[in-house]
Amino acid sequence: MSEPLFNRIAIIGLGLIGGSFAAAARENGLARSIVAGSRSARTLEQGIALGVVDDGSQDLAEAVKGADLVFVSTPVSAMGKVLAALKPGLSRTAIVTDGGSVKGNVISAARQALGEHYSRFVPGHPIAGKEKSGVSAADATLYRDHRVILTPTDDTDPAATAKVRAIWTAMGAEVLQMSPQYHDQVLAETSHLPHLLAFSLVDTLARQGDSNEIFRYAAGGFRDFTRIASSDPVMWHDIFRENKAALLQALGLFSDGIDRFRDAVEKGDSDALMGIMTRANSARAHFMAMNGRTSYTRAQLGEDSIMTDSSKANPTYLMTPGGKLNGRIRVPGDKSMSHRSIMLGSLADGVTEVEGFLEGEDALATLQAFRDMGVVIEGPANGQVTIHGVGLNGLKAPEKPLYMGNSGTSMRLLTGLLAGQAFDVELTGDASLSKRPMERVAKPLREMGAQITTGNEGRPPVRIRGGQPLKAIHYDLPMASAQVKSAVLLGGLYAEGETSVTEPAPTRDHTERMLGGFGYAVRRDGATSAVNGGGKLTACKLEVPADISSAAFFLVGASIAEGSDVTLPHVGINPTRTGVIDILKLMGADIRLENQRDAGGEPVADIVVKSAPLKGIVIPEALVPLAIDEFPAIFIAAACAEGDTILHGAEELRVKESDRIQVMADGLAALGVDHEVFDDGIRITGGAFGGGEVQSHGDHRIAMSFAMAALRANGPITIHDCANVATSFPGFAQLAGHAGLNLEVK
Ligand SMILES: O=C(O)C1=C[C@@H](OP(=O)(O)O)[C@@H](O)[C@H](O)C1
Numbered sequence: 048m049s050e051p052l053f054n055r056i057a058i059i060g061l062g063l064i065g066g067s068f069a070a071a072a073r074e075n076g077l078a079r080s081i082v083a084g085s086r087s088a089r090t091l092e093q094g095i096a097l098g099v100v101d102d103g104s105q106d107l108a109e110a111v112k113g114a115d116l117v118f119v120s121t122p123v124s125a126m127g128k129v130l131a132a133l134k135p136g137l138s139r140t141a142i143v144t145d146g147g148s149v150k151g152n153v154i155s156a157a158r159q160a161l162g163e164h165y166s167r168f169v170p171g172h173p174i175a176g177k178e179k180s181g182v183s184a185a186d187a188t189l190y191r192d193h194r195v196i197l198t199p200t201d202d203t204d205p206a207a208t209a210k211v212r213a214i215w216t217a218m219g220a221e222v223l224q225m226s227p228q229y230h231d232q233v234l235a236e237t238s239h240l241p242h243l244l245a246f247s248l249v250d251t252l253a254r255q256g257d258s259n260e261i262f263r264y265a266a267g268g269f270r271d272f273t274r275i276a277s278s279d280p281v282m283w284h285d286i287f288r289e290n291k292a293a294l295l296q297a298l299g300l301f302s303d304g305i306d307r308f309r310d311a312v313e314k315g316d317s318d319a320l321m322g323i324m325t326r327a328n329s330a331r332a333h334f335m336a337m338n339g340r341t342s343y344t345r346a347q348l349g350e351d352s353i354m355t356d357s358s359k360a361n362p363t364y365l366m367t368p369g370g371k372l373n374g375r376i377r378v379p380g381d382k383s384m385s386h387r388s389i390m391l392g393s394l395a396d397g398v399t400e401v402e403g404f405l406e407g408e409d410a411l412a413t414l415q416a417f418r419d420m421g422v423v424i425e426g427p428a429n430g431q432v433t434i435h436g437v438g439l440n441g442l443k444a445p446e447k448p449l450y451m452g453n454s455g456t457s458m459r460l461l462t463g464l465l466a467g468q469a470f471d472v473e474l475t476g477d478a479s480l481s482k483r484p485m486e487r488v489a490k491p492l493r494e495m496g497a498q499i500t501t502g503n504e505g506r507p508p509v510r511i512r513g514g515q516p517l518k519a520i521h522y523d524l525p526m527a528s529a530q531v532k533s534a535v536l537l538g539g540l541y542a543e544g545e546t547s548v549t550e551p552a553p554t555r556d557h558t559e560r561m562l563g564g565f566g567y568a569v570r571r572d573g574a575t576s577a578v579n580g581g582g583k584l585t586a587c588k589l590e591v592p593a594d595i596s597s598a599a600f601f602l603v604g605a606s607i608a609e610g611s612d613v614t615l616p617h618v619g620i621n622p623t624r625t626g627v628i629d630i631l632k633l634m635g636a637d638i639r640l641e642n643q644r645d646a647g648g649e650p651v652a653d654i655v656v657k658s659a660p661l662k663g664i665v666i667p668e669a670l671v672p673l674a675i676d677e678f679p680a681i682f683i684a685a686a687c688a689e690g691d692t693i694l695h696g697a698e699e700l701r702v703k704e705s706d707r708i709q710v711m712a713d714g715l716a717a718l719g720v721d722h723e724v725f726d727d728g729i730r731i732t733g734g735a736f737g738g739g740e741v742q743s744h745g746d747h748r749i750a751m752s753f754a755m756a757a758l759r760a761n762g763p764i765t766i767h768d769c770a771n772v773a774t775s776f777p778g779f780a781q782l783a784g785h786a787g788l789n790l791e792v793k
């Protein structure tokens with residue numbers, strides 16, 4: 048047996064929290080002996096009788112003698128006195144920690160009471176509890192899969208913090224670390240305020256003369272809202288007093304919110320009412336997703352700064368080799384079009400209805416940004432979104448920076464669109480987006496008169512100074528980028544005169560087509576597109592087809608896995624997006640387009656793919672921009688083809704969510720695929736390959752591409768860091784599993 052973490056643990060205050068800590072320590076073999084200190088002889092007797100602790104003392108200094116860990120779980124208001132009382136018994140090296148729900152005041156009390164021993168005090172707060180209280184309710188599993196927040200200060204000994212972290216982790220808890228101030232603020236907003244409101248609502252209604260009548264009719268809403276008003280008044284009395292400053296601040300925020308709501312009700316302002324409630328709906332959906340550890344809003348909500356155990360938030364794909372793909376696979380809506388539907392719908396006059404919207408995190412980041420700028424957007428529900436457009440000049444200044452998550456398209460297109468607004472705005476993103484180049488859009492927009500600054504080396508954050516008159520320019524795009532083209536055209540909506548852009552090679556033209564769909568004239572002349580500023584967009588109905596970039600994984604998977612036969616219905620086959628089909632066909636793939644039709648100005652088809660022997664090719668450079676997002680998947684096809692596949696002219700791949708040339712090369716190397724990296728591309732020699740461990744570097748397309756590689760690998764493939772698959776393809780694992788891929792999400 049391994050050594051227990053502690054020799055002797057003393058629990059001071061043997062209620063539900065202390066008793067459960069003792070029970071969990073015992074069950075997990077974390078101490079040789081466990082004793083308790085409590086003023087109540089009865090509690091001690093009970094604890095010993097239940098087998099939760101071995102021994103106990105009413106004298107707290109006596110109780111902690113010989114303990115190398117002391118866990119104090121008395122009410123927060125008593126903490127100072129309790130610590131002073133136990134201090135004389137503390138051994139020099141003993142670590143003291145607590146379970147109080149307020150940290151600032153507890154820390155001040157501990158600093159005073161413990162004196163020179165303060166550096167061994169590790170403030171903590173397990174976020175767990177249940178309706179029952181007292182040691183008789185002690186539960187060895189209470190902390191399993193719950194969060195525990197530690198708030199060490201600069202004076203706290205890091206070794207002591209590490210040991211306290213270790214014991215909580217051993218009890219199955221997820222340990223987070225943050226500053227005491229942040230803890231008190233977050234808890235005031237998310238726990239103390241709701242408790243106060245529940246107590247207050249019940250009390251307010253109970254005071255009314257006919258309260259019995261009211262409660263008789265109290266329905267689910269009342270019960271749900273006020274359940275926590277049954278909590279222990281003594282404990283909450285303590286918390287409200289001890290966390291006064293943060294609670295008052297949270298109450299202030301809340302009363303501002305209530306005033307806004309009241310105002311909207313009074314005026315019968317439907318837009319304002321719908322705005323508040325649709326934002327609340329989506330925020331709550333994000334919270335729930337966040338707790339399921341999937342949402343881009345983790346960072347937006349400050350969680351990145353408090354998450355220390357990110358592995359739990361980030362799934363790994365465990366791929367069993369072999370298998371084939373079969374059936375009808377409906378992949379989610381087109382990402383590029385989903386972004387633009389929100390942008391143009393918001394700027395239109397009237398109500399735009401969208402069907403087939405991609406409920407992935409990138410498109411949701413765009414949607415949230417427009418909500419933050421005052422646009423009322425209902426949904427998404429089952430791909431349906433209703434956008435109450437505010438007109439070209441109706442956006443409002445957001446209250447905080449707009450968070451674009453992982454999405455380059457959101458940040459670049461919004462930079463263009465926001466360059467001509469009357470207000471200042473800042474755009475931020477996650478770790479990957481924060482490394483991507485933004486000067487490519489800032490530069491032409493500055494030429495138009497915009498005031499834009501970018502961060503270090505031209506990366507995010509992007510800060511835009513409002514109120515700058517824009518003038519039209521002609522811009523020759525230095526690289527084939529639909530995002531830069533779109534940013535300039537969207538800026539052009541606000542510029543005086545005709546803004547035109549010429550591209551070096553055709554790139555996706557959804558901005559041009561969709562502007563047309565909203566009744567905004569776009570002049571198109573060969574490689575040049577142009578708009579006149581000052582026009583108007585008119586709301587419309589939009590149908591977003593399935594995303595060919597998501598379909599691409601199945602085009603490759605079905606091509607490489609013998610016996611596959613897949614139909615991908617209703618996929619967008621806009622000619623500026625079909626490079627992947629052309630490339631795979633050149634390699635020998637069996638791909639047919641059936642039922643070709645027009646859906647709201649975009650061509651769509653059902654794509655039928657059957658497995659076929661592939662051969663290596665030199666990829667025509669003209670096809671590169673038309674397949675720019677599909678190269679990770681195409682590289683997997685190349686690894687399964689006979690002979691060499693050679694790609695040049697694809698340096699843009701290095702500035703996507705990851706450096707897609709290098710990251711794919713690293714993954715191919717892990718599987719033993721022969722290849723050679725070029726600055727602007729790669730050579731891949733196809734053949735048999737094995738399993739291995741692949742890092743996706745948080746890049747959705749890398750993760751999904753290597754998932755398909757498993758169909759032909761000779762060993763299992765483990766793909767790390769797959770959370771961002773949800774940016775473009777929520778539900779990928781399930782859908783692919785259904786089609787025949789052997790994928791386990793861990
Ligand atoms: O305009 C768009 O919707 C996109 C353009 C492309 O980016 P670049 O413009 O950087 O090539 C593409 O990679 C991205 O996924 C979506």
Ligand SMILES: C=C(OP(=O)(O)O)C(=O)O
Pocket residue numbers: 382409453454455456457676703704748775
């Ligand atoms: C490059 C991509 O997206 P974005 O630039 O919007 O992050 C992509 O989806 O592959």
